[in-house]
Amino acid sequence: MPSAQNTAPDTTATTSRVPTAAWSTHRTSRSDRADRVTVAVYAADPVLRLGVVQQLRQRPEVDLLADADDGAEQAQVSLVVVDRVDDDVAALLHRLRHNTATRTGLVVATLGPGSLQRVIECGVAAVLRRAEADQDQLLRLVLAIANGEGMLPGDLLGKLLSHVGSLQRSSLDPRSLSLSTLTTREADMLRMVSEGLDTAEIARKTAYSERTVKNVLHEVITRLQLRNRAHAVGYALRNGLI
Template identity: 85%
Template sequence: MSATTLRVPAQARPTHVTSRSGSPGRVTVAVHAADPVLRVGVVQQLRSRPEVDLLGEADAEQAQASLVVVDGVDDDVAALLHRLRHNTTTRTGLVVGTLGPGALQRVIECGVVAVLRRTEADQDRLLHLVLAIANGEGVLPGDLLGKLLTHVGGLQRSALDPRSLSTLTTREADMLRLVSEGLDTAEIARKTAYSERTVKNVLHEINTRLQLRNRAHAVGYALRNGLI
């Protein structure tokens, strides 16, 4: 599936690669991955490209582009993405196996500007991703861009709706739906790939924002108002 380029205003570790001293004209890149197999795969694809200067761990914070290579997005990955977001030197791209429900919104909130599925991550697409990031552009697979535009449109409609405080995010609705099916915190965490702490925090936020008493009250409220 083709990617769309758009211009947009456990701890994983950077790969150990010898820096080529930041040669002029090359994009400096740091590759982050907890799984050494994933890390080596991306490094080998980019190492031979003259447009790219791969940085080692000691210099990773100076990279123009940071590539985070993962199977999926969990709390450890989100923590790394948040850390990279606060580094004003680098912009972050994600090479990911699967994106579960609500994960696209989550990674964008974490500062990711470009996404590439691992199944599509050949040398040319990886290079396109890196160059787009360095040029201040964003890259998303076409289907994910459609989902993002739908989500943004929903947020805009909610902002104009006087009942907007009664809406739920995709993640909140997914978790409440699982509560309605009788799942407990641990089971919801396994289903959604979030930590139990995150599940508790999300459900607590729903109750607080909508002034509900407990999970059962929240489920009843959501069902009555067509939110799940």
């Protein structure tokens, strides 16, 4: 009689560097996988990754990929699980955006000022707060993304609609001035410039890189057709933008 095969799941440890994909705990046939949504989970913190993996691996609708780099072209959905959106997370989101095989969802603890616009610019299709990320909500998020749909918490959807409305009003009357002329991040950085802070000090206070600070201020100066930071501060003060 042939001996019984060992069917214990592979428990080989995975590294915690970003990006790290969820470890699949089961084997499925190719025909079975065709009916399921293939998902890669990215997280710098292995504890965060494990929490999402434990929820999704119980669902027959989902096929978790074992390795993000090797299976990137197979993932229909990429989930990025983070505390907040910083430059490293934005870089990962941009990289995933260039992968036409996958659509990206974000599971995040907090979205600071300007972060919603930032993640949308990075190609994120749907957002779920980590506090609400139970098994049903995670599955809903995955299926919505796989079906080409978007998903946002109600309050973030309201902010997005308000922002789009402001952009439409500005485009109809480009000479009009309002608070929507500057994003929250731009206004905050210009306000710090007006207080005498240099690039390094602004970077420390905002938790952005110095390169990001320079890019944001350069974008304001270019968009408003101004000469330099001092001109931008004066313009913003005269028009009540900061």
